[in-house]
Amino acid sequence: MMNRQIASFIVASMVGLMAGMAWAVQPGNPAPDFTAQDTHGQTHTLAQYKGKYVVLEWHNRGCPYTHKHYVSGNMQRLQREWTAKGVVWFTVISSAPGQQGFMTADQENAYLQEVSASPTAVLLDPTGQLGHLYGAKNTPHMFVISPAGVLIYDGAIDDKSTADPDDIASAHNYVSAALQEAMTGKPVSTPVTRPYGCSVKYAH
Amino acid sequence: MAAALHRDHGWMPNHDFIRKGVHVLVPLLSLLAAPGRVAAATQPHGTVKLIAEQTSVQPARPFWVGLYFQLEKGWHIYWTNPGDSGEPPRVRWTLPAGFQAGPLQWPVPRRIEDHSLIDYGYPNEVLLPVEISPPASWAGGADVQLSATVNWLVCREICVPGRAALELTLPIRRGTAGLPSPLHSLFAQARADLPRPTPKSWKVTANLDKHRFILTVDTGKREAEATFFPLEANQIENDAPQKGMSISRGIQLEIQKSDQLLKAPAYLAGVLVFARGQGFVIEAPVATSN
Numbered sequence: 318m319m320n321r322q323i324a325s326f327i328v329a330s331m332v333g334l335m336a337g338m339a340w341a342v343q344p345g346n347p348a349p350d351f352t353a354q355d356t357h358g359q360t361h362t363l364a365q366y367k368g369k370y371v372v373l374e375w376h377n378r379g380c381p382y383t384h385k386h387y388v389s390g391n392m393q394r395l396q397r398e399w400t401a402k403g404v405v406w407f408t409v410i411s412s413a414p415g416q417q418g419f420m421t422a423d424q425e426n427a428y429l430q431e432v433s434a435s436p437t438a439v440l441l442d443p444t445g446q447l448g449h450l451y452g453a454k455n456t457p458h459m460f461v462i463s464p465a466g467v468l469i470y471d472g473a474i475d476d477k478s479t480a481d482p483d484d485i486a487s488a489h490n491y492v493s494a495a496l497q498e499a500m501t502g503k504p505v506s507t508p509v510t511r512p513y514g515c516s517v518k519y520a521h
Numbered sequence: 522m523a524a525a526l527h528r529d530h531g532w533m534p535n536h537d538f539i540r541k542g543v544h545v546l547v548p549l550l551s552l553l554a555a556p557g558r559v560a561a562a563t564q565p566h567g568t569v570k571l572i573a574e575q576t577s578v579q580p581a582r583p584f585w586v587g588l589y590f591q592l593e594k595g596w597h598i599y600w601t602n603p604g605d606s607g608e609p610p611r612v613r614w615t616l617p618a619g620f621q622a623g624p625l626q627w628p629v630p631r632r633i634e635d636h637s638l639i640d641y642g643y644p645n646e647v648l649l650p651v652e653i654s655p656p657a658s659w660a661g662g663a664d665v666q667l668s669a670t671v672n673w674l675v676c677r678e679i680c681v682p683g684r685a686a687l688e689l690t691l692p693i694r695r696g697t698a699g700l701p702s703p704l705h706s707l708f709a710q711a712r713a714d715l716p717r718p719t720p721k722s723w724k725v726t727a728n729l730d731k732h733r734f735i736l737t738v739d740t741g742k743r744e745a746e747a748t749f750f751p752l753e754a755n756q757i758e759n760d761a762p763q764k765g766m767s768i769s770r771g772i773q774l775e776i777q778k779s780d781q782l783l784k785a786p787a788y789l790a791g792v793l794v795f796a797r798g799q800g801f802v803i804e805a806p807v808a809t810s811n
Contacts, residue, residue: 343780381674381682416636417679452780454605454638471781478608480674480682509781511754515680516606516636 342452344508348460348468351447353409355438356422356429361407368464370404370496374436374474375411375448375517377418377456378428381480382514386457387432389482392474396435399496408436411448413520418456419443445519455514461495461505470495472510562685566675567592571667571687572648574708575699578691580661584699585708586689587650588612588625588671590643596677597644600630602752602791604759605638607680610649610673617665619656626650628714629792629800630750635676639759641750648711661693716792716800723771727789727805729778734789736774736805744772746796749803755781756789785809 342349348371350363363371374392377383386392396406410425412418420428425439442448451460461470475488495505561570567590574585588610590598599607614622626649630641653667667689674682691699719725724739734757736749746765751757761777789807794800 343783379679381680479611479672480608481672509755509783511781513608514606515676516638516640518678519636521636 342450342468342471344468344471344505346468347466348462349450351450353407353440353442353447355440356425357438358422359438361438361440363462363466366405367466370399370464370499371462372399372404372406372492372496373451373453373460373462374406374408375453375456375458376408376439377410377412377515377518378420379417380456380515383418383456385480385482385485386474387434389485390433391482391485392457393432393434395490395492399493400435400437402496402500404496406436408434408439409442409447409453410439411442411445411453412518413445414443416518416520417515418518445517448517448519453517455512456517457514458512458517459492461492461499463499469499469505470508471512472507473512473514476510478511478513560687560689562671562683562687564675564683564685565681566596566677567598567683569671569673569683569685569687571669571689572704572707573689573691573699573702574650574705576691576702577694577697577699578655578665579698580659580693580695581655581657583652583654584691585650585652586667587648587708587711588669588687589646589648589704589707590673591646592644592675593677594645596675597633597640597642598647598673598675600641600643600750601625601627602641602750602754604632604641606635607640607642607674607676610671612651612672613670615668615670616653617655619659620665620667621654623652623654626711626715628711629716629794629798632748632750636678637760640676641759648707650708650711661695663693665691665693667691714798714800716794716802719801719803723801725803725805727807729785729807729809733778734774734776734807736776736789736793737768738771738774738793738803740771742771743767743769744795747772747774748794749774749776749791750794750800751789751791753786753790755779756786 352360352362354360400406410418410420457474459474463469472491474492475490477484477488491507491510498505561568570589572587572589578584599609601609603609616622628647633640633642669687671687672684674680722741726737728735745767749763756779758777758779764775766773785807789805792800793803
């Protein structure tokens, strides 16, 4: 007969096992589904965007590397260009309350207007759940997901790992390259790079 | 090729630098003689100075200068491989015609915890030495003027980029070795902290299975503890603890492989630092097993 203790031990073991078995978030593997709220109180899941390309952009407005891509208008340009082509672009904020980059919905909406940013939505992730699910390390850390729900890019925004906006003009943008290649039926030539930037300011 | 890898990264310790480190003991009084001008820039959370090991230079003799970072308590800058975040300091030199600057030399770094990530860097202070070589035919003339534009990132919880244009002028003294500058002891310390080449008698190998590298370092004697710092990004999970196991002829380290590592590398290259703080440059050929 199975008593309660053994039953809960088995459940705990199964949870542990499933966590251990979970595939690494790695290009070529299905991107893990998530549920998150945006700054207008709307809920988004990854599954509901099947059939579309999805970009995830980890964000912290106080980080010099994020700043580089916003003060130059580079990130806003990418958001406009790719959302116009039907891509779903989520900016994700995983800063914990009290940490650099943490934003309330109202603060973030005001910021979007101030810097003329136009992602599809900004997902608020103050618990860091979405960030940890994807293993987001830096701001900006970029992910690209195919219409089939497969992760096709994980890494840096471009190949100039500096905080200097002057480096953008000569940089090779990995996110645009991945989207261009995938949309023309080619394999993504650089599916993984080392992301660069600040650490994501998760709760300690 | 492994050797080319090192050259490309410009990070291999310069052995000449280590060898020359023996001659730095001098009477204290001479330290006051004719110091080279020192340029410093104070930026948020720290100061960077361009300093020279000696107070003067000789025609056609290479000499050492360095970027000396002094940071506020708890702030850090980065190693050549910064780990999970950040970036290493970069320098652009403007030198007299025909002069060459060698690569920045990187003393052994520390593991620095940063929001559950691990960075590789230097808390509080560090000197990054650089060798300057005059042209062979240079007969000397006016003073030598060195200019360095330095970019760096300094972090503690948050990160702040720094940028400075530094200048240093050194007089030329023919036929006499330059006197140690007042800051020469920093060069001696930096030399002691540079990783050394692996002794020929050592055997270093790595095995990669689905989840981890087993790095085996045969030094000939039991080693208590060691930490591996990878040269390349995306090979190991920086934030995973490294499990060390003492073996009779050295040490074995179990190091979690990076999720981002899509194919086995030919070499696991980096710096191995033992408990007593001494670092060695290692390059372990990687065998794979499933």
